[in-house]
Amino acid sequence: MCPAVAVLAVTALGPGSAAADSWHGLGHDSYDRSLFIGVPTASGSPGSAVVLDDSLFGYSLRNSTTYTRGEGVIPAPDDPYAEFFGTAFAHGDLDGDGHPELVVGVKDESPVVIWGSPQGAADEVLTIGVPNGYPAVGDFDGDGRQQLAVLGQDELTVYETFDGREAPAAERVIVDGARMPAHWGEWGEWTRSSPRGLIAADFTGDGRDELVAHGAYASGGDLPPMSWASYFSGGEDGIAFDRYLYEKQGCHEPEGCYVHSAAAGDVNGDGAADLVTAIGGIDRPGVDVYYGGSGGPADERERFGRTALGLPVDEVVGETARGDEGGWVVSVSDATGDGYADLALGIPARMPADFSLYAVGQAVFVPGSATGFDPSGTREIDLDTPGIPGTPDDQTWFGQDVQLIPADGLRPGWLAVSTRDGVVVLPVFRGGPVPRLARSFSAEDLHADDSDFHARDGYNLSS
Numbered sequence: 001m002c003p004a005v006a007v008l009a010v011t012a013l014g015p016g017s018a019a020a021d022s023w024h025g026l027g028h029d030s031y032d033r034s035l036f037i038g039v040p041t042a043s044g045s046p047g048s049a050v051v052l053d054d055s056l057f058g059y060s061l062r063n064s065t066t067y068t069r070g071e072g073v074i075p076a077p078d079d080p081y082a083e084f085f086g087t088a089f090a091h092g093d094l095d096g097d098g099h100p101e102l103v104v105g106v107k108d109e110s111p112v113v114i115w116g117s118p119q120g121a122a123d124e125v126l127t128i129g130v131p132n133g134y135p136a137v138g139d140f141d142g143d144g145r146q147q148l149a150v151l152g153q154d155e156l157t158v159y160e161t162f163d164g165r166e167a168p169a170a171e172r173v174i175v176d177g178a179r180m181p182a183h184w185g186e187w188g189e190w191t192r193s194s195p196r197g198l199i200a201a202d203f204t205g206d207g208r209d210e211l212v213a214h215g216a217y218a219s220g221g222d223l224p225p226m227s228w229a230s231y232f233s234g235g236e237d238g239i240a241f242d243r244y245l246y247e248k249q250g251c252h253e254p255e256g257c258y259v260h261s262a263a264a265g266d267v268n269g270d271g272a273a274d275l276v277t278a279i280g281g282i283d284r285p286g287v288d289v290y291y292g293g294s295g296g297p298a299d300e301r302e303r304f305g306r307t308a309l310g311l312p313v314d315e316v317v318g319e320t321a322r323g324d325e326g327g328w329v330v331s332v333s334d335a336t337g338d339g340y341a342d343l344a345l346g347i348p349a350r351m352p353a354d355f356s357l358y359a360v361g362q363a364v365f366v367p368g369s370a371t372g373f374d375p376s377g378t379r380e381i382d383l384d385t386p387g388i389p390g391t392p393d394d395q396t397w398f399g400q401d402v403q404l405i406p407a408d409g410l411r412p413g414w415l416a417v418s419t420r421d422g423v424v425v426l427p428v429f430r431g432g433p434v435p436r437l438a439r440s441f442s443a444e445d446l447h448a449d450d451s452d453f454h455a456r457d458g459y460n461l462s463s
């Protein structure tokens with residue numbers, strides 16, 4: 001591996017190629033409350049990403065921007081059959097001009113930086129040469145400026161400083177060491193790891209951001225999935241590998257199971273971000289919390305199963321979730337505005353009590369508190385909940401992804417839930433989410449052809 005090989009390409013297009021509306025028209029200059037929706041490959045389309053901007057009246061298509069590969073400033077995919085534009089999103093002011101950039105991850109291809117400008121998103125993009133890269137933005141060295149980190153198949157790259165819109169190749173840092181278990185000969189045929197996400201947050205509470213990378217092991221056969229996560233601590237010298245938070249975690253362990261999704265937020269309000277992982281597997285629905293502290297996320301995790309999350313224990317199947325992969329996706333953010341990050345959990349394979357339908361799905365909201373998630377405030381939301389559009393059916397996959405948007409002053413927080421048929425967004429007030437005020441965006445609204453969806457991995461929600 002030669003660190004000097006940086007493949008970065010600048011794409012600039014002439015006047016008239018604008019693909020973006022502006023958040024400036026709304027009087028704010030931030031993606032902090034934007035909802036990003038990655039839309040997978042649809043029939044005859046290379047995939048797109050929709051940015052819904054918050055307004056005083058919530059989210060609407062009138063305040064949205066759609067980026068489609070091969071249109072406007074967005075480069076066409078190298079592989080027309082590549083699956084997913086909008087695998088991951090990150091945002092922040094990378095060049096220090098006061099206007100935020102949006103970074104869009106692309107499954108199997110390289111992330112794209114959409115530059116900010118005084119007029120909103122600019123007609124200029126930068127392609128970061130890390131195939132299958134997951135982006136995250138944070139201030140890792142404490143200098144007050146934001147940096148871009150990208151987790152690729154075999155490396156974590158931190159771009160130190162973007163000087164204008166030039167490629168920062170000379171200053172990029174590749175973090176060496178055993179940050180992910182790349183080759184692993186035990187346990188049969190697992191051969192390599194693959195990334196699933198990169199999370200930037202202040203896990204120590206010192207004002208500098210750290211990173212957690214997580215992913216899964218690939219296997220050649222029908223072996224059950226296993227997962228790993230590694231913690232990268234920061235400092236004045238930048239990011240360095242610290243330790244694994246978990247490794248080879250799978251359902252073969254009495255207490256463990258594989259992790260499909262992870263998120264960070266300050267659940268207990270102590271100033272340090274906490275890592276929350278969704279525990280999949282038939283018998284182990286719920287989440288694990290690794291509370292942050294001076295040493296980063298704790299080695300000891302706290303398990304919240306169905307009972308601890310305030311969910312009823314089913315008479316027939318006990319603590320299980322009446323559907324496989326109980327905790328499939330998590331989002332953590334202070335949507336109620338009380339200072340404690342709240343939890344949204346997506347359980348898309350959930351079945352009704354009489355087992356008559358497969359994968360109707362469910363979303364769960366649990367508020368945070370000084371002692372962690374507070375089960376007394378739990379809300380279960382599904383397609384039978386008054387106000388939620390749609391009808392329960394086989395494989396509606398309600399909760400295939402979830403995303404919380406934080407409250408901001410008088411503006412409420414939001415809970416977004418994706419299904420086979422689109423995305424539902426509902427406001428979250430102090431008392432929790434309000435399904436009767438839900439609004440929905442159909443597959444057509446989101447430029448998606450739902451007939452092609454791999455339903456459980458359909459939309460990708462981010463903020």
Ligand SMILES: [Ca+2]
Nearest residue numbers: 093095097099
């Ligand atoms: Ca900028």
Ligand SMILES: [Ca+2]
Nearest residue numbers: 202204206208
């Ligand atoms: Ca920190």
Ligand SMILES: [Ca+2]
Nearest residue numbers: 266268270272
């Ligand atoms: Ca905390």
Ligand SMILES: [Ca+2]
Nearest residue numbers: 334336338340
């Ligand atoms: Ca809260």
